[in-house]
Amino acid sequence: MSALGYYPGCSQSGTAAEYDISTRACMRALGVEMADVPDWTCCGSTPAHTVDHHLAGALAARNLLQAQAAGFERVATPCPSCLAALKTADHRLADPADPAYKAEVERLLGRAAPAPLEAVSTLQVLFEQVGPAGVRQRVANPLTGLRVACYYGCIMNRPPGLMAFDDPENPVAMDELLSACGAEVVDFPFKTECCGAAFGMPRLDVMRRLSARILDMAASCGADAIAVACPLCQMNLDLRRGQVNAASRQDIQIPVPYFTQLMGLALGLPEADLRLDKLVLPLAPALAAAEGREKAREKTREAERQAKAAAKATARTSDKEATPCA
C-alpha cells in the first residue's frame, strides 16, 4: 500500500476535534496506516477561492509540497472543503492548457509547484481500503436498530469530475459503512443538499433556513441520528441547532455525530477515541431509543414465535382427530 499522508485541516484541531480523534482511531483500529503531513498549513478552504483562484491554489499547493517532501503518494483528509481545495489545486496545476495558472501559483509559492499528488477523503480510504465487509468483521457492538440518516454535504462528491468518488446525487459509501456497523440507514433524500455552509456568521438567516430543511427531512425520515462527514455541516446542524430550531419554530433534537464516531462505537472503541461528549446534542437518547425499539421488536418476535408454536400444536392434534383412517 502506498504511503498515506494525513492532512487534518484547521477545524479538526479546534471545533471538530472529535472528528479528527475518531477518524484517527477508526483508521488505527481498522489497520490503515497513515502519518501526518508535517508542518501543514491552511488549505485556503472556501474563503480563498471566493477571493482569488491563484491565492487558493498556492495555499493548497503548499500542503501538497509538504506531503510530497515527506514521501507520501496520497494524502487523505476528513474535511470535504480541504479535499476540494487540495484536489482543485492538483487538478489545475496539471492542466497543460492553463500554464498561466501554474506560473502565478509558483510565483506566490516562491518555488516550483508540486508534481501531481492524489488527495482523497478519509471516507474514501475507509470505504476502499477496508470496505463494508472489512468493517463487518470487526464490529464488536453492532448499532442494531439505530436509524441513521447519512448526510454527505454538498461537496464531498461534487463536482463528480473533480471529486471522482461515489455517486454525486446519491452517494452510498457512508450508508454502506454504517450498515456494516449494524445501523439501519434510512432512505435520506437530502444527502447532498447544502446546509448553509459558511453563512452561519455573515448570513445566519440563510444558513438557518437551509439547515432547517435538512433537519426537517431527517425527522420525517424517522432518523435517530444524522451522520455527517463535514465539520461545517456538523457545526450548523449541532452547535447552531438552537438558532435553527428557533427560526423554524421546531424542536428537533436529533443528534449529529460524525460517521467515524458511530463507526468507532460499533468497533467497540473507548470514549477517549470517540469523544461523544463533544457533541452538543447527546447521542445517548438516540441509542436508548434504538435499544428500546429493538427490545420491543424482539418481544413481538418472541410473542409471534410462541403463537405460531401454539397454533402448530393445536393443528397437529386436530389433524389427528380429523384424519379418518390413521
Place this chain on the structure above:
Amino acid sequence: MPTPMRTPLASLDLEAGRDLSFISAVADESGQDLKSCYQCGNCTAGCAYTHDYDIPVHQIMRLVQLGRREDVLSCRSIWLCATCQACTTRCPNNIEVATVMDVLRHMARREGRAPERLVKTFADGFLSSVARHGRVFEAGLAMVFAILSGKPMQDAGLGPAMLSRGKLAFWPHEPEGNGKAEVAAIFRRYREGKPAQPATPDEPAAETGQAGEDAR
C-alpha cells in the same frame, strides 16, 4: 429576510448596457464556454440559494452572455453562492457554473463592490487569520467578525456550549515549523502582484483592507 427578486429582463435594452469585453473576460477567467448555456434552468432548479438571490443563477448566465456587466457585477447573488456545486454537477452542457459565479465575485471585488458586506468581511477575516497564524484561528475569527459585523451578540449564545465541550481554543494552533512564515510569504507576494483595490464604498474604514492585509 429574503431579498426581493429583481427582474432585469423586464426592462432589458439589449444595446444600452452591453459590454462585449465583459463576455470575453468572464470566459477567459473562468475557462468556461458560456455560449453553450441554453437556459434550461437546471442550475436554478437545484440551487439552494435561489430563495435569497436577487437574480437566479440561470439568469446570471444569460446576462453574462448578453454582456450586461453592471447588472451582473452589482447583484447580491454572486456573493451568496456557497459553491455547493449543484449547478456545475447538473449542467447538461458541462459548464462549471459555480466557477463562473466565483469569477464574477472576483471581478466585483476588484471594483470594490460588496453588496453583501458581511460575506466579504467574513472571507477577509478568515484569510487574515490564515495569513497571521498559518492556520485559521476559529475563536479569533469569531471575535473579530463579531466586532466588525456590528452584531456582537449574534453568536454569543453559542459560547457556553462551546466552552463546556472544549471547542473554543483560546490560542491558535500554529504550524510547528516554517509553515507560518511560508503562508505569510504567499500572502505578501499575492498583495504585491495585485493592483490596489478600491475601497468598498459601503464599508467602514476598518474593513476596507484586502485579504490578509494585516499579515506580517
